[in-house]
Amino acid sequence: MADLRIEGYVIVSADGMLADVHRAMPDVLKFEGDKKFFEAALDRADLIIHGRHSHEGQPNSDRRRRIILTRKIPALARDPSEPNATLWNPLGASFEDACAFAGVTSGTVAIIGGPDVFGMFMNRYDTFWLSVAPHVRLPGGEPCFPGVPERTPQEVLAAHGLKAGQSQMLDPAHDVSVTPWRRG
Numbered sequence: 616m617a618d619l620r621i622e623g624y625v626i627v628s629a630d631g632m633l634a635d636v637h638r639a640m641p642d643v644l645k646f647e648g649d650k651k652f653f654e655a656a657l658d659r660a661d662l663i664i665h666g667r668h669s670h671e672g673q674p675n676s677d678r679r680r681r682i683i684l685t686r687k688i689p690a691l692a693r694d695p696s697e698p699n700a701t702l703w704n705p706l707g708a709s710f711e712d713a714c715a716f717a718g719v720t721s722g723t724v725a726i727i728g729g730p731d732v733f734g735m736f737m738n739r740y741d742t743f744w745l746s747v748a749p750h751v752r753l754p755g756g757e758p759c760f761p762g763v764p765e766r767t768p769q770e771v772l773a774a775h776g777l778k779a780g781q782s783q784m785l786d787p788a789h790d791v792s793v794t795p796w797r798r799g
């Protein structure tokens with residue numbers, strides 16, 4: 616674990632949603648600047664972790680090593696339908712075992728959702744990159760983290776020991792920016 620750096624990535628609406636009422640990521644939450652930022656980060660990562668519905672679907676996706684959470688298997692298995700993918704049920708194997716099974720024991724791990732998967736790593740992020748689209752609202756949508764919307768995403772990150780760093784503008788026309796929330 617000591618050699619793994621854990622980073623989280625999400626883009627949320629002003630009301631803290633990562634998906635719409637149909638649990639789908641709507642086009643109104645997709646911005647070219649954020650997509651480029653996310654894509655570059657995943658190209659640098661040694662391992663990507665996500666739930667079964669949160670595949671990033673980018674041109675380089677097949678080249679990326681990933682772990683997909685699912686309850687359809689007891690513990691760990693190769694994914695027969697995707698190269699470089701490991702299936703993981705946390706009830707049957709630890710995170711460290713899953714990383715080792717995937718062949719990664721050092722480097723950067725990118726956690727990319729959905730909400731329960733983000734929640735699992737809340738006490739372990741070194742940095743969480745929170746992108747916000749302040750002019751988009753998704754009433755009845757899917758909250759980005761457990762505990763939202765009772766608390767804002769920022770309050771949840773702060774409650775887990777993360778502190779906001781310098782924001783970076785990703786899309787000036789829509790005021791979309793990303794803020795790194797770092798531990799310590």
Ligand SMILES: NC(=O)c1ccc[n+]([C@@H]2O[C@H](COP(=O)([O-])OP(=O)(O)OC[C@H]3O[C@@H](n4cnc5c(N)ncnc54)[C@H](OP(=O)(O)O)[C@@H]3O)[C@@H](O)[C@H]2O)c1
Pocket residue numbers: 624625626627632633634638639640644665666667668669670684685686687703704705706727728729730731732757
């Ligand atoms: N705005 C953003 O940046 C962003 C980021 C991420 C996702 N999204 C969107 O948000 C939606 C997320 O979908 P979702 O809520 O269904 O989340 P998800 O985590 O992608 O998928 C849920 C599935 O993952 C598996 N899973 C999740 N937690 C697990 C656990 N603790 N143990 C074992 N398996 C687990 C289960 O798969 P099985 O059914 O196989 O057991 C579960 O049905 C998608 O539309 C996605 O595009 C948006």
